[in-house]
Amino acid sequence: MAHLLTPSARSGTAARITLAAALALGVVAFFALGLHERLTLPALKASLGALRQWVDARPWASAAGFFAAYVALSGLGLPGAGVLTAAGGALFGLLEGVLLASFASTLGAVLACLSARYLLRRWVQERFGALLAPVNQGIAREGSFYLFTMRLIPALPYFIINPLMGLTPMPVRTYAWVSQAGMLPGTLVFVYAGTRLAQVDSLSGILSPGLFVAFALLGLFPLSARWLVSWLRRRRQL
Numbered sequence: 171m172a173h174l175l176t177p178s179a180r181s182g183t184a185a186r187i188t189l190a191a192a193l194a195l196g197v198v199a200f201f202a203l204g205l206h207e208r209l210t211l212p213a214l215k216a217s218l219g220a221l222r223q224w225v226d227a228r229p230w231a232s233a234a235g236f237f238a239a240y241v242a243l244s245g246l247g248l249p250g251a252g253v254l255t256a257a258g259g260a261l262f263g264l265l266e267g268v269l270l271a272s273f274a275s276t277l278g279a280v281l282a283c284l285s286a287r288y289l290l291r292r293w294v295q296e297r298f299g300a301l302l303a304p305v306n307q308g309i310a311r312e313g314s315f316y317l318f319t320m321r322l323i324p325a326l327p328y329f330i331i332n333p334l335m336g337l338t339p340m341p342v343r344t345y346a347w348v349s350q351a352g353m354l355p356g357t358l359v360f361v362y363a364g365t366r367l368a369q370v371d372s373l374s375g376i377l378s379p380g381l382f383v384a385f386a387l388l389g390l391f392p393l394s395a396r397w398l399v400s401w402l403r404r405r406r407q408l
């Protein structure tokens with residue numbers, strides 16, 4: 171069947187295979203090099219002194235390296251974002267840590283979304299378009315509210331949200347700013363915890379049950395408000 175494809179189609183298929191291979195290689199290298207073992211809270215505490223010396227000696231290079239590492243981690247959907255966010259607070263302080271982690275996580279999320287969209291969306295829509303039509307319509311109407319809610323609920327991991335939203339018709343610009351706004355409260359909490367790293371025993375201790383519920387309620391508020399406004403409008407039309 172390959173000889174029936176047009177040159178542009180063959181080129182697109184080759185590009186998709188290359189991208190998929192590069193992403194897979196990045197994931198394999200991450201675990202093969204043992205980087206997942208370094209992105210733990212005990213490992214961060216053990217190396218904090220040396221890392222701070224490096225940051226003091228090379229502030230711009232260290233900030234750029236942190237940003238690039240965060241983008242790669244988020245873009246590949248790898249574990250360790252919570253520890254890396256806390257490291258931003260421990261190494262760069264609250265303001266700079268929030269800025270670096272917030273924009274890096276957003277850029278990584280956009281790259282992951284675009285990768286999934288480029289690799290899978292056409293295939294998924296061609297085969298399941300009829301089933302996904304209501305979902306696409308819902309995303310077109312209220313996708314930003316759903317995404318904001320998902321970003322604020324810590325139980326929903328980013329490595330599921332990013333590719334999942336890549337299969338929808340949500341505009342990239344909307345995806346970027348809603349993601350950054352939705353992830354900002356959690357980023358702030360983890361960066362602040364990083365500035366008090368000595369008092370943090372585990373990542374689970376950073377998000378207390380009360381804070382977890384507060385994030386969930388905050389995420390549900392705009393969607394609930396949208397539903398309420400729509401309901402009131404329908405009532406007035408009756």
